Structures are given as C-alpha cells and as structure tokens.
Amino acid sequence: MNRINKLFQEKPSNILSIYYTAGFPELGDTLLIAEELERAGADMLEIGFPYSDPVADGPVIQASSKQALEKGMDLKTLFNQLKDLRSRINIPILLMGYVNPMLQFGVENFCKACAEVGVDGCIVPDLPMAEYEEHYQEIFKQYNLSNIFLVTPQTSEERIRKIDELSTGFVYLISSSATTGKNLQVSQNTEDYFARIAGMKLKNPTMIGFGINNKATFDKACQFANGAIIGTAFVKVLSEDKSATAIQKFMKSISE
Amino acid sequence: MNYFVNEKGYYGDFGGAYIPEMLYPNVEELRQNYLKIINDESFKKEFHQLLKDYVGRPSPLYLAKRLSAKYNANIFLKREDLNHTGAHKINNTIGQILLAERLGKKRIIAETGAGQHGVATATVCALRGLECVVYMGEIDIERQAPNVARMKMLGAKVVPATSGSKTLKDATNEAMRDWVNNPVDTHYIIGSVVGPHPYPDMVAIFQSIISEETKKQLKEQTGSDQPDYVLACVGGGSNAMGMFYHFINDENVKLVAVEAAGQGVSSGHSAATTALGKEGVLHGSRSILMQTEDGQVVEPFSVSAGLDYPGIGPQHAHLFKTGRGKYVSITDDESLQAGLLCTQLEGIIPAIESAHALAYLEKMTFTGHENVVVCLSGRGDKDMDTYMKYFGL
Numbered sequence: 001m002n003r004i005n006k007l008f009q010e011k012p013s014n015i016l017s018i019y020y021t022a023g024f025p026e027l028g029d030t031l032l033i034a035e036e037l038e039r040a041g042a043d044m045l046e047i048g049f050p051y052s053d054p055v056a057d058g059p060v061i062q063a064s065s066k067q068a069l070e071k072g073m074d075l076k077t078l079f080n081q082l083k084d085l086r087s088r089i090n091i092p093i094l095l096m097g098y099v100n101p102m103l104q105f106g107v108e109n110f111c112k113a114c115a116e117v118g119v120d121g122c123i124v125p126d127l128p129m130a131e132y133e134e135h136y137q138e139i140f141k142q143y144n145l146s147n148i149f150l151v152t153p154q155t156s157e158e159r160i161r162k163i164d165e166l167s168t169g170f171v172y173l174i175s176s177s178a179t180t181g182k183n184l185q186v187s188q189n190t191e192d193y194f195a196r197i198a199g200m201k202l203k204n205p206t207m208i209g210f211g212i213n214n215k216a217t218f219d220k221a222c223q224f225a226n227g228a229i230i231g232t233a234f235v236k237v238l239s240e241d242k243s244a245t246a247i248q249k250f251m252k253s254i255s256e
Numbered sequence: 257m258n259y260f261v262n263e264k265g266y267y268g269d270f271g272g273a274y275i276p277e278m279l280y281p282n283v284e285e286l287r288q289n290y291l292k293i294i295n296d297e298s299f300k301k302e303f304h305q306l307l308k309d310y311v312g313r314p315s316p317l318y319l320a321k322r323l324s325a326k327y328n329a330n331i332f333l334k335r336e337d338l339n340h341t342g343a344h345k346i347n348n349t350i351g352q353i354l355l356a357e358r359l360g361k362k363r364i365i366a367e368t369g370a371g372q373h374g375v376a377t378a379t380v381c382a383l384r385g386l387e388c389v390v391y392m393g394e395i396d397i398e399r400q401a402p403n404v405a406r407m408k409m410l411g412a413k414v415v416p417a418t419s420g421s422k423t424l425k426d427a428t429n430e431a432m433r434d435w436v437n438n439p440v441d442t443h444y445i446i447g448s449v450v451g452p453h454p455y456p457d458m459v460a461i462f463q464s465i466i467s468e469e470t471k472k473q474l475k476e477q478t479g480s481d482q483p484d485y486v487l488a489c490v491g492g493g494s495n496a497m498g499m500f501y502h503f504i505n506d507e508n509v510k511l512v513a514v515e516a517a518g519q520g521v522s523s524g525h526s527a528a529t530t531a532l533g534k535e536g537v538l539h540g541s542r543s544i545l546m547q548t549e550d551g552q553v554v555e556p557f558s559v560s561a562g563l564d565y566p567g568i569g570p571q572h573a574h575l576f577k578t579g580r581g582k583y584v585s586i587t588d589d590e591s592l593q594a595g596l597l598c599t600q601l602e603g604i605i606p607a608i609e610s611a612h613a614l615a616y617l618e619k620m621t622f623t624g625h626e627n628v629v630v631c632l633s634g635r636g637d638k639d640m641d642t643y644m645k646y647f648g649l
C-alpha cells in the first residue's frame with residue numbers, strides 16, 4: 001500500500017498537508033523544509049516543481065516559482081535533491097506542477113523517478129482526465145503512483161463520480177473556483193458545496209485546498225473532508241523567514 | 257490526410273484541452289455548443305449581416321500592380337486592413353460575441369498583444385453593451401499606446417500583465433487566471449487559433465471568411481479560384497488560418513506561413529516558433545512552442561507585438577509537421593523594410609505583423625505568371641511610432 005492510502009487509513013480526519021515550491025527560497029532548501037514540516041507535525045507534503053506559466057496560481061506561488069527557476073530548479077535537479085528523501089522523511093510526498101515540464105522529462109521517466117526516490121503521487125492540474133486515462137494511467141499504475149484530480153464547485157456530479165473512479169489516494173476539492181492564494185470566505189454556498197460532496201460518499205478520501213490560510217479555515221474544511229491543504233499562506237511565511245522557528249510557529253498557529 | 261480537427265479535439269498529434277478543472281465547465285459548455293450555434297440559421301444571418309454592414313466586408317482583393325512588377329508575379333493583397341478597427345481580428349470577435357450572448361454570458365475578457373484583438377473585443381462589447389476586461393503586457397501597453405487609448409474610449413478596462421516578459425504570453429496567462437476566478441458569467445474571447453479545443457477550430461471557422469471571399473474574388477479576377485501561393489504572418493496563427501482554410505484541401509495551392517525571426521533565428525531574440533520550438537503544451541493545447549529542455553516557456557522576441565508569442569496554434573503545428581504548409585521566418589529589419597516598400601509602391605501602410613508576410617516575397621522566385629495572395633492582416637496606424645523611429649522619419 002502506498003503511503004498516502006496508509007495515512008488516510010491511520011488518520012481519517014484533520015489531516016494537514018502543506019504545499020511549497022521546490023528550490024524556494026534557496027535552491028538547496030527543498031528537503032530541509034520538508035524535514036522541518038514533518039517535525040512540526042505536517043501529515044503530508046506537496047512539493048511544487050516550478051513552471052514558467054502557472055495559470056492556476058496567484059501572485060505568491062507565481063513569484064516563488066519564478067524565483068526557484070531563477071535559482072536553477074528543474075526536474076532533474078529536484079529528483080537529485082530527492083535521492084535521500086526516504087532516509088530523511090516518512091510522511092507521504094506528492095509532486096505538484098504543470099504538464100509541460102513533465103512531458104519534456106517524459107511521463108514514463110517522471111513516474112520512474114518518482115518511484116525511485118519514494119514520491120507517492122502527483123497533482124498535475126492541467127493534465128485532463130481524458131488524456132490521463134488514455135495515455136498515462138497505465139504508467140502511473142505500473143509505478144504505484146497516485147494521481148490526484150481536482151474538483152471545483154462547478155464540477156458536475158457525473159464528472160465527480162468519474163474522477164472518484166480514476167483517483168487513487170484522495171480527491172482534491174478546490175474550495176472555490178479561483179487561482180491559489182485567494183483567502184477562503186466560507187459562505188453558505190461554500191458549505192453547501194462541501195456538504196454536497198461529503199454526502200456523495202466517495203470511495204476516496206477528500207482534502208480541501210485553495211484559500212485555506214489559518215486555523216479557522218483549516219478547521220472548517222476538516223468538518224467536511226478528511227483534511228485540508230495549505231499552500232500560499234505557507235509560501236508567504238517562507239518568503240519572509242524560512243527558519244525552523246518560523247515554520248514551527250506557523251504550524252502551531254494552525255494546529256493549536 | 258485530415259487537416260481539420262477530429263472528434264477528440266486533435267489535429268494529428270496536436271490540440272486537445274489541457275486545462276485545469278476550474279476551466280472545464282466553461283470549455284466543455286463551449287465544446288458542446290459551438291458548432292450547433294455557429295451553424296444555426298439565425299446566428300449565420302446575424303454574423304454575416306454584421307460582417308457586411310459593420311465590419312465592411314467583403315474586404316477587397318487588390319492586385320498590387322507595382323509590387324507585382326517588382327516581384328515578377330501577380331501579387332494580390334487581401335485587404336483585412338480595411339476592416340473596421342483595422343485588422344482581421346474583428347471577424348473573430350464578432351463571431352464570439354454573438355456566441356457569448358447565446359450562452360448567456362455577461363462579462364467578456366480577452367488578451368491582446370498588438371492591441372488589435374483588444375480593440376476588436378472592446379468594440380464588439382461596446383456594440384452589444386457587455387462588460388469588457390482586456391489583459392495586455394506592460395511592454396505592449398507602451399509600444400502600442402494608440403490602441404490602449406482606443407480600448408479605454410470604447411469602455412474596456414485594460415489590465416497590465418506584469419509577469420514574465422510582460423507581453424502576449426503573459427497577457428494570455430492573466431486572462432486564463434481571470435477565467436478561473438470567474439467561472440460562471442464570463443466568456444473568454446481568445447484572439448487567435450490557440451487555447452484549448454474548441455477555440456482553435458472556432459476561431460479558424462470565424463476567420464475562414466478570409467479565404468472564402470478570396471476564392472470568389474480570385475475566380476472573378478483571374479478565372480481560377482486557386483492561386484499558386486497564399487502567404488500570411490503567424491503569431492498564434494488566426495489570420496493565416498483564415499487565409500489557408502478553404503485552400504487546405506486544394507493541395508496544389510502552396511501555403512506559406514511567416515513567423516517573426518526577431519533579431520534573427522539564432523540570435524536568442526526571436527519568435528520563430530517552428531524553427532526554435534519543440535512539441536509541448538502551452539495555454540491549453542498540445543502544439544509546438546519555444547521552451548527550455550526542462551519545459552519552461554522561453555520568452556520570445558519580435559519588433560511586432562502581435563507576433564511576439566512563443567507558440568502557434570495546434571492546426572498550424574499539424575500543417576507544419578505534415579509538410580502541408582511551409583513555415584518560414586522574417587527578421588525585424590526585413591519586415592520594417594517591406595512595410596516601407598509596400599507604403600511607397602502601393603500607398604498602403606501595413607501593420608508590422610502583415611509586413612512580415614510581405615517581406616517573404618523578397619525570398620521567393622517567380623516566373624511572371626504566378627498568382628500570389630498575401631494576407632494584409634492589418635493596417636500600420638498602431639505602428640507609426642516604431643516605423644518613425646526605425647526610419648528616422
């Protein structure tokens with residue numbers, strides 16, 4: 001069983017997953033930050049591999065991606081950095097990024113490299129379900145890699161069922177149709193949407209992300225899903241202060 | 257060989273809809289409805305009426321005598337520069353605004369490079385009373401100031417794109433982000449044959465009026481509806497696709513697509529996509545794009561804001577890969593010289609984009625009887641600053 005499935009089995013609620021950009025703020029920070037996050041209580045990590053044109057991202061993650069690219073981050077470098085991932089970190093790790101760098105690296109090579117270093121899954125927002133199913137699903141399966149799909153408030157029930165069927169790991173619920181970094185305003189509509197999905201009794205666990213930026217929004221999300229994902233709010237912390245103390249302080253602000 | 261889109265949204269290896277889930281409902285709504293709407297009689301009637309009475313179509317096919325004498329061939333100019341707002345872009349925006357209305361959309365967004373598509377979008381929004389937001393690279397806002405003023409007067413909000421190279425690619429990113437954030441009432445009027453399926457096909461259909469008219473006009477003027485060559489410049493490729501469309505299956509008509517070489521194909525400051533690019537995904541479709549080995553998009557360069565784009569539409573990628581089209585490139589200097597030549601021989605100041613297509617005539621050899629159609633995609637008013645500076649006028 002891969003680490004993601006195991007996590008949801010052992011901890012079905014209040015899962016805290018943190019997103020950050022590889023190679024940010026400094027090229028060599030990728031694993032150091034992962035270690036700090038695990039130590040501070042993160043249950044799962046999403047490491048972003050940067051792309052020049054991230055259309056689903058707001059200004060904060062755009063800026064971190066740009067800086068990481070300028071420092072020299074690319075997929076080759078990232079997989080090199082992740083070589084001793086599993087001697088240092090136990091929690092599940094996902095890679096998150098856009099499809100073009102993955103295509104240039106070669107999807108098969110990418111999956112193979114993930115498996116070799118011990119990455120458990122990936123999230124590629126602009127890899128459509130149809131394309132995945134037709135060309136890549138078999139490769140992902142072969143390397144026991146979870147591919148995580150997104151669901152938005154506008155995704156139809158029929159499509160959510162299809163996504164649930166194709167997913168291994170969890171289903172990623174986007175809190176509202178938005179780019180990353182828009183602070184979540186929990187309205188009646190949002191609650192209705194979360195409740196509607198919860199009521200669908202999907203076979204996969206669910207995580208809520210986009211706009212989760214503090215304890216209040218994290219707790220709210222956890223009422224409706226198995227956990228939540230924090231990205232921009234954490235990347236903001238890193239851009240100001242990447243010290244262990246700052247990371248711990250942020251993690252405490254969410255979980256205490 | 258099929259050169260048109262298949263039922264999966266592909267042209268050979270290219271096309272598809274590589275979009276985040278947030279855009280899926282909008283793109284899917286379009287995919288399910290665009291052909292039905294476009295082929296509807298009431299749509300067709302309204303579209304053609306507006307093209308005639310508002311845009312001023314058909315645009316003339318003009319036999320340019322002095323250029324013909326210079327190049328030793330019959331050079332015809334398809335005068336898209338005479339359209340209302342000064343370029344071919346309005347053919348597409350008229351079509352898309354009528355479509356957006358039928359889908360019940362209330363708000364329009366667009367990206368623009370040269371500002372021609374922005375103006376064409378702002379124009380149809382004023383015409384139909386819809387809210388309009390145009391994203392434009394900060395650098396382009398500077399180099400195409402007259403068009404920025406026009407958009408503002410037309411009531412559009414012009415939002416500067418400040419990321420990346422601050423040109424067309426980045427404006428497109430911002431427009432896509434806007435659409436992600438406004439998933440219900442907004443229609444994105446893409447300005448070229450790029451983007452996720454069905455955009456490349458839809459925009460090509462709206463622009464195909466160019467070759468539809470050209471065929472009729474050629475028949476009247478030469479007795480044959482088949483020229484030897486058609487030439488057009490390629491940014492994303494919409495005027496070229498419009499110019500090629502009804503000739504694609506006439507295999508004896510040679511299709512020539514002219515890209516912007518900038519300061520030279522190997523200068524590091526170029527936008528010659530087929531020469532420098534590799535297959536990949538940009539702005540929602542699989543095509544050919546300029547990128548690093550790691551798949552990061554390379555910042556393009558061209559004196560012409562409308563050609564300053566690191567990709568081409570997927571149908572162009574297919575025409576290129578199959579060899580059906582010939583893809584060539586022209587430098588900044590060559591295009592500006594060709595713009596001046598056309599001005600002095602024919603009294604027509606072309607857009608610098610269109611001047612790229614004209615410049616390629618210099619590189620062709622003719623025997624005196626070839627019929628050659630060049631798509632004069634736009635007029636040069638917006639480029640006067642650049643021309644004046646370059647020629648010290």
Ligand SMILES: Cc1ncc(COP(=O)(O)O)c(C=O)c1O
Nearest residue numbers: 372491492493494495562609634
């Ligand atoms: C006059 C003119 N020609 C050509 C282009 C390039 O676009 P496309 O390749 O889609 O025709 C532009 C774009 O702004 C333009 O304004």
